[in-house]
Amino acid sequence: MRSTSILLLSSVVAFAGSGGGPAVYVVGNLDGVSPGAEGILVLEKEQAVFRSSKTVLPLPYSDIHNVELGTKVVPTAAPLYKVWQLHKRLVERPAQRMVNFEFANKDGRDQTITLELEESAANETLVEIETRQGKRIPPKRATNGDPWWGDSAWKTTRNNNTVSPDDLGNSPAK
Numbered sequence: 001m002r003s004t005s006i007l008l009l010s011s012v013v014a015f016a017g018s019g020g021g022p023a024v025y026v027v028g029n030l031d032g033v034s035p036g037a038e039g040i041l042v043l044e045k046e047q048a049v050f051r052s053s054k055t056v057l058p059l060p061y062s063d064i065h066n067v068e069l070g071t072k073v074v075p076t077a078a079p080l081y082k083v084w085q086l087h088k089r090l091v092e093r094p095a096q097r098m099v100n101f102e103f104a105n106k107d108g109r110d111q112t113i114t115l116e117l118e119e120s121a122a123n124e125t126l127v128e129i130e131t132r133q134g135k136r137i138p139p140k141r142a143t144n145g146d147p148w149w150g151d152s153a154w155k156t157t158r159n160n161n162t163v164s165p166d167d168l169g170n171s172p173a174k
Contacts, residue, residue: 019043019128021121025052026098028113033057041115043128050115057113061132063104069126070098070114097122 020041025033032055039052048059073096077089097119105111117125130136 019121019125020048021117021125023050023115023117025050026114026116028101029111030055030057030113041117041125043125043132048125048129050113059101059103061129064101064129064133065104065110066100066102067126067129068100069122070100072097072119073116095119099125 020043023039023041025035025037025039027035033052037052037055039050039055042049042051047061048064050057050059075093075096080086080089095118096116099115099117099122101113101115103111103113127136131138
C-alpha cells in the first residue's frame with residue numbers, strides 16, 4: 001500500500017514542477033520520524049513539504065536558513081551469492097545525493113534534516129529553493145532580440161534582429 005501511495009505522489013510531483021520527489025529521511029532532529037523513513041518532498045509555492053507516512057513537515061522558504069548538497073551515494077550491486085537479489089544487478093539504479101536543510105521550526109528552534117534524493121532531483125531541489133528564497137536569479141528565457149551564434153559567422157544583412165522582445169507574439173497577421 002505504501003509503495004502505491006509513493007508512486008501516486010511521485011507522479012503528481014512529476015507534473016507539478018521541478019525539484020523534490022521520493023526521499024528517504026536519513027538523519028536529523030525531528031520528533032516522530034525515524035531514520036530510514038521513506039516519504040516524498042514536494043516543493044509548493046510558499047513552502048517545501050516532506051510527507052512520510054503519518055508525518056507532514058512543512059518548511060516555509062522564509063524559515064530555511066541553509067540548504068546544501070551533501071555526499072553522493074552510489075548504489076552497490078547485490079553480491080552474486082545472494083540469488084534472491086540478483087534482479088538488483090540487472091537494473092541500473094541512479095546515484096543518490098544527500099540534501100541538508102537547516103531551518104527554524106514553529107517555536108523558533110533550529111532544526112536540521114538530511115534527505116536522500118536521486119542526484120538530479122537533489123540538484124533541482126537546491127536550485128528551486130534558492131530561487132524561491134531570492135538567493136539565485138531564475139534563468140533568463142531567450143528572446144528574438146538576443147544575439148545568436150550564427151550572427152558572427154554569417155555576415156549578411158538578412159540576419160539583423162529587427163524585432164524587439166516586447167513585440168514578440170503581438171505582430172499583426174500579414
